[in-house]
């Protein structure tokens with residue numbers, strides 16, 4: 124095997140390198156002989172697009188993927204869930220496979236459905252029940268015969284039922300690593316990449332129990348102990364995969380983003396309505412999807428919630444019921460930028476970063492939002508539902524979840540050509556590094572820099 128990439132979704136440096144470092148001896152052993160540090164994610168730092176960017180060396184604008192769900196080309200007011208076919212460039216295992224090497228790409232988002240490869244590809248957590256999840260398809264039956272029914276994800280991980288969530292999390296994690304070991308052994312891929320979604324689910328279900336910066340945190344609580352033990356099990360799985368590879372294998376352990384405590388949320392459409400940008404047909408009694416109450420004929424802008432806010436101008440000729448004239452578009456964006464920079468927070472305006480897609484990306488493929496807003500370095504989420512009765516709210520609108528994403532994940536690289544050290548790196552460096560390990564040229568438009576000392 125020439126390269127092994129183990130993705131740990133949502134792992135922040137503060138846990139893997141500091142607080143719980145002692146629970147992860149295999150990771151620390153790789154660090155000791157390699158290079159490691161924080162890995163800067165994409166903007167936005169979300170699972171989709173982050174893994175797609177990492178595995179193509181392209182930013183979200185170049186891919187046209189601005190989140191899990193995206194505006195379809197026919198526009199409208201509803202976003203559509205991303206699929207593997209929405210990644211418009213070859214992913215690193217496709218480039219390596221095209222060069223004649225056998226590859227395995229396991230559970231790397233988005234891979235619903237897995238695209239054909241020179242080897243094996245398995246679907247990610249976005250795999251719907253009954254949907255294809257393996258390439259070649261015949262693997263589905265043989266893997267399920269050995270490892271049980273495929274578990275793409277943990278059900279309802281914001282449900283608040285910790286014991287049930289932890290059980291499912293363990294079963295899923297054990298299954299995915301067992302499948303990875305089997306494929307590593309049986310298929311002998313030269314490049315294998317897998318993503319463990321488990322730590323992301325752990326954080327979304329348990330963060331309020333494990334982070335001292337969370338408002339609800341109680342030191343030494345049972346779930347904090349359980350979460351640390353989960354990290355130890357994860358590390359043991361990493362160790363088994365690494366030991367099964369040859370000594371001259373390039374090993375990368377990478378995260379798509381980090382995590383941090385959520386301190387509150389901004390009801391973005393409430394803010395727009397309060398300042399005359401939206402009209403509703405009625406005042407909702409409780410949290411309600413915007414589309415159930417909005418009057419598009421009197422709405423000039425709307426926003427989609429999530430870790431960050433995506434703001435869309437209701438533009439005439441572009442949206443089905445657009446009312447903002449094209450000549451007023453830039454003035455609307457300027458006014459909206461000022462509006463989202465002045466959301467009232469607990470101590471004055473909440474700090475916000477408001478980006479124009481064309482200013483932050485190398486391209487703006489697809490249907491980018493008109494503005495992208497990050498509140499207080501992601502301590503605050505954006506909620507898109509309405510009926511909260513206030514702009515600043517304490518809670519998310521999706522269930523028990525005290526975890527917001529953060530820009531810094533982790534990376535550890537060890538093996539041939541890696542110069543040991545501790546230094547920050549960028550998520551777009553991963554694909555150039557892997558191409559260098561295989562002596563392959565990078566295609567035009569690819570960003571990032573290889574971590575290997577020798578040029579291909």
Ligand SMILES: [Zn+2]
Nearest residue numbers: 132133170379
């Ligand atoms: Zn993620």
